[in-house]
Amino acid sequence: MEMPPSPDEAAARETIIPTQTGDTCGCIPPHHRKMWRFWGGACFTILVLAAFAQPLLALINYAAGSELHSYILLVPFVSAYLLYLRRDQLRRKYVIDFPLAIVSLAGGLGVFVFTYWLGFAGRAPAVNERLVLLTLSFLCCLAAGGFFFFGRGWMRAAAFPLAYLIFMVPMPDAMAEALETASKSASAEVANVLFHLSGTPFLRAGAIFQLPNITIEVAQECSGIRSSWVLFMTSILAANLFLKTRWRRFALVAFVIPLGILRNGFRILVIGLLCVNVGPQMIHSIIHRRGGPVFFMLSLVPFLLVLWWLRKGEVRTRQPE
Numbered sequence: 210m211e212m213p214p215s216p217d218e219a220a221a222r223e224t225i226i227p228t229q230t231g232d233t234c235g236c237i238p239p240h241h242r243k244m245w246r247f248w249g250g251a252c253f254t255i256l257v258l259a260a261f262a263q264p265l266l267a268l269i270n271y272a273a274g275s276e277l278h279s280y281i282l283l284v285p286f287v288s289a290y291l292l293y294l295r296r297d298q299l300r301r302k303y304v305i306d307f308p309l310a311i312v313s314l315a316g317g318l319g320v321f322v323f324t325y326w327l328g329f330a331g332r333a334p335a336v337n338e339r340l341v342l343l344t345l346s347f348l349c350c351l352a353a354g355g356f357f358f359f360g361r362g363w364m365r366a367a368a369f370p371l372a373y374l375i376f377m378v379p380m381p382d383a384m385a386e387a388l389e390t391a392s393k394s395a396s397a398e399v400a401n402v403l404f405h406l407s408g409t410p411f412l413r414a415g416a417i418f419q420l421p422n423i424t425i426e427v428a429q430e431c432s433g434i435r436s437s438w439v440l441f442m443t444s445i446l447a448a449n450l451f452l453k454t455r456w457r458r459f460a461l462v463a464f465v466i467p468l469g470i471l472r473n474g475f476r477i478l479v480i481g482l483l484c485v486n487v488g489p490q491m492i493h494s495i496i497h498r499r500g501g502p503v504f505f506m507l508s509l510v511p512f513l514l515v516l517w518w519l520r521k522g523e524v525r526t527r528q529p530e
Contacts, residue, residue, distance in 0.1 A: 276435060289370075423481075
């Protein structure tokens with residue numbers, strides 16, 4: 210029969226606390242390791258923000274003074290809110306992913322060094338291109354910290370909120386010009402159809418419409434590229450939040466392309482009819498100069514109807530399951 214342990218032996222056994230790895234060396238408990246990773250990631254983020262303080266302040270000033278890029282100021286808050294919504298889905302078990310952390314950090318530092326090397330070499334990029342490169346470098350460094358401190362599983366769960374930060378990158382000038390030209394041409398075609406349907410007599414030469422009492426031209430400023438881009442961002446956000454099936458998400462995002470063109474054509478029609486029926490002075494009215502938000506809000510009506518229809522169909526198909 211086994212003898213009961215002596216008081217000294219019992220005390221010795223109680224002082225041995227096994228760790229998660231099965232050793233008795235007094236390693237850091239799992240809870241403390243999680244806290245270390247959390248605070249380490251927070252400190253790393255602060256260091257990255259400090260290192261990129263000058264480019265980020267330049268980006269804020271650039272966005273605040275730009276009609277096209279003013280949406281950038283809201284993107285970090287949207288991403289933070291999306292992370293908050295997914296807080297229960299984020300993995301609690303953190304596993305360092307060295308390869309992806311090193312690749313992300315190397316990419317970010319490479320772009321950072323390349324940008325300043327261009328300046329030293331006398332080929333400094335324009336303000337827009339410089340901010341594009343430095344913002345990409347900043348996002349790559351943030352991703353490196355995520356892979357190092359939280360791991361691939363956590364980054365996969367937070368993929369959409371973090372990927373949405375790509376809209377912090379300003380639209381390159383070449384891309385903006387190409388989109389404006391395409392949107393202007395498409396809007397002129399839609400306006401041509403709408404003028405025919407309205408019964409308004411007119412003559413057209415390319416982007417120029419000769420109406421009774423006035424001749425209007427669809428210029429680059431009439432492309433509505435900012436409203437269309439914000440609508441595109443909104444569709445991506447709404448598709449992720451309210452739809453689950455991939456094809457419905459794609460359908461909602463694809464729908465905003467013809468919707469944006471139709472909105473611009475309708476705006477040209479309204480301004481043209483006001484100039485014909487009220488007077489040529491309406492070309493200088495507030496509805497022409499500052500009417501973009503009004504027509505953007507109008508475009509949200511069919512957008513929300515399509516979103517409601519897609520979500521209703523998704524709920525109907527999931528009910529039997």
